[in-house]
Amino acid sequence: MSRSAHPAGPRHADVLTEGHYTAPPADLNALDPKVWAHTVSRNEDGVVSVGGIDVATLAEEFGTPAYFMDEADFRARARAWRTAFGHDADVFYAGKAFLSRAIVRWLYEEGLNLDVCSGGELTTALSAGMPADRIAFHGNNKSTEEITKAVESGVGRIVLDSFQEIVRVAHIAQSLGKRQRVQIRVTVGVEAHTHEFIATAHEDQKFGIALADGQAAEAVRRALALDGLEVVGIHSHIGSQIFDMAGFEVAARRVVALLAAVRDEHGVELPEIDLGGGLGIAYTSEDDPRDPHEIAKALNEIVTRECEAAKLRTPRISVEPGRAIVGPTAFTLYEVGTIKPLDGLRTYVSVDGGMSDNIRTALYDAEYSVALVSRASDAEPMLVRVVGKHCESGDIVVRDAFLPADLAPGDLIAVPATGAYCRSMASNYNHALRPPVVAVNDGEARVIVRRETEEDLLRLDVG
Numbered sequence: 001m002s003r004s005a006h007p008a009g010p011r012h013a014d015v016l017t018e019g020h021y022t023a024p025p026a027d028l029n030a031l032d033p034k035v036w037a038h039t040v041s042r043n044e045d046g047v048v049s050v051g052g053i054d055v056a057t058l059a060e061e062f063g064t065p066a067y068f069m070d071e072a073d074f075r076a077r078a079r080a081w082r083t084a085f086g087h088d089a090d091v092f093y094a095g096k097a098f099l100s101r102a103i104v105r106w107l108y109e110e111g112l113n114l115d116v117c118s119g120g121e122l123t124t125a126l127s128a129g130m131p132a133d134r135i136a137f138h139g140n141n142k143s144t145e146e147i148t149k150a151v152e153s154g155v156g157r158i159v160l161d162s163f164q165e166i167v168r169v170a171h172i173a174q175s176l177g178k179r180q181r182v183q184i185r186v187t188v189g190v191e192a193h194t195h196e197f198i199a200t201a202h203e204d205q206k207f208g209i210a211l212a213d214g215q216a217a218e219a220v221r222r223a224l225a226l227d228g229l230e231v232v233g234i235h236s237h238i239g240s241q242i243f244d245m246a247g248f249e250v251a252a253r254r255v256v257a258l259l260a261a262v263r264d265e266h267g268v269e270l271p272e273i274d275l276g277g278g279l280g281i282a283y284t285s286e287d288d289p290r291d292p293h294e295i296a297k298a299l300n301e302i303v304t305r306e307c308e309a310a311k312l313r314t315p316r317i318s319v320e321p322g323r324a325i326v327g328p329t330a331f332t333l334y335e336v337g338t339i340k341p342l343d344g345l346r347t348y349v350s351v352d353g354g355m356s357d358n359i360r361t362a363l364y365d366a367e368y369s370v371a372l373v374s375r376a377s378d379a380e381p382m383l384v385r386v387v388g389k390h391c392e393s394g395d396i397v398v399r400d401a402f403l404p405a406d407l408a409p410g411d412l413i414a415v416p417a418t419g420a421y422c423r424s425m426a427s428n429y430n431h432a433l434r435p436p437v438v439a440v441n442d443g444e445a446r447v448i449v450r451r452e453t454e455e456d457l458l459r460l461d462v463g
């Protein structure tokens, strides 16, 4: 298609204010290392590669759409969190961001623990050999079966989320002749600056027990009185995709204040606090994520200072990063199918996936970047909206971005930073087949979650 067929940018002022549109990047072929996995680069022939394998070869072998994960980058990020927090703290990777048996093994090898929030995640973790005592079990409505399985398998901790659950877990543990290590999840009343659906520490939501009105103190009181429970600490998770450390600091301060109140009332110093996950990553060049060392330093300092002031022994800290470890390590590779220029507005680029492999744009208005990766191009930038193939106009993958104006059907484009909450939230909408996750490392690629097949779909269909 000729370049003139594609408007180079929006001409109506309202598009500028309605969209997330910013100026085109100086060089459309550049790959910002903030948003791409470590080993991603553009080769001399213009083709992008990851882990030493170019995307044309990967697409040929594994098809599109597909998630390609940089294993070395995943391990490096996991290790960076582990080293930043050191031996006096624990890092629990949040499996909800993305979990598979290969991931469990990498985490085990890199010395991380694992946070699971369902029976399915627990089964995956155990089946891949994660020792149960390195697993924390979460959830605001764990079923009796899930609690029983967690207690029987000997998980390191269950995070209690409600008054009913305190009694339920105590009862199940006791009937199994066990004493279960538990933390109590509190809501500290912090308004995290993130999307409403992923903020979790303000009081008007379903997670945790409020510190306000003495509810959390009452929960500790009840839990301490039950034989089936060993109360080891307090848990707080304030939300997700957060850049500002201020919310974590307020949370840490309030959690330590609760530890002091528990000590004053019961003469018990709870030995652990967990400050949850939620650290933001760069989805576009405008995001500036924190380094794990900076995060560890800030959290350690605040907890130590508050504990000294309250004359408490400093508890063992744990954190639960999910997105910050896996998010930047993968990109989704798509093939361009159709290109529809809407004069004066933008160009719609349809790819072979969509909201079934990345629901985050539709659900949270999330922003993503995109690049042409099967070749370099010197063409002018054109404003595009990358959309999927689903029967829904909200099926948007990248709301506003620039791609070269000579983009053509058959080109491969990639959306970076899709390692977290994309495959794990993928659906079969329109009977889409969920894409594979392929780990690439040092010139080798291997499938860690295979592509779904039509037989997979039919297997669930009874009659």
Ligand code: LLP
Pocket (backbone or CB within 6 Å): 094, 096, 097, 115, 138, 198, 237, 239, 240, 241, 276, 277, 278, 279, 320, 321, 322, 323, 324, 360, 364, 420, 421
């Ligand atoms: N710990 C707890 C108790 C959590 O609930 C979560 C995330 C995490 C740790 C990990 O948070 P992370 O470090 O990954 O931000 N689907 C949403 C995110 C939901 C997060 C739910 N809980 C998204 O795609 O943005």
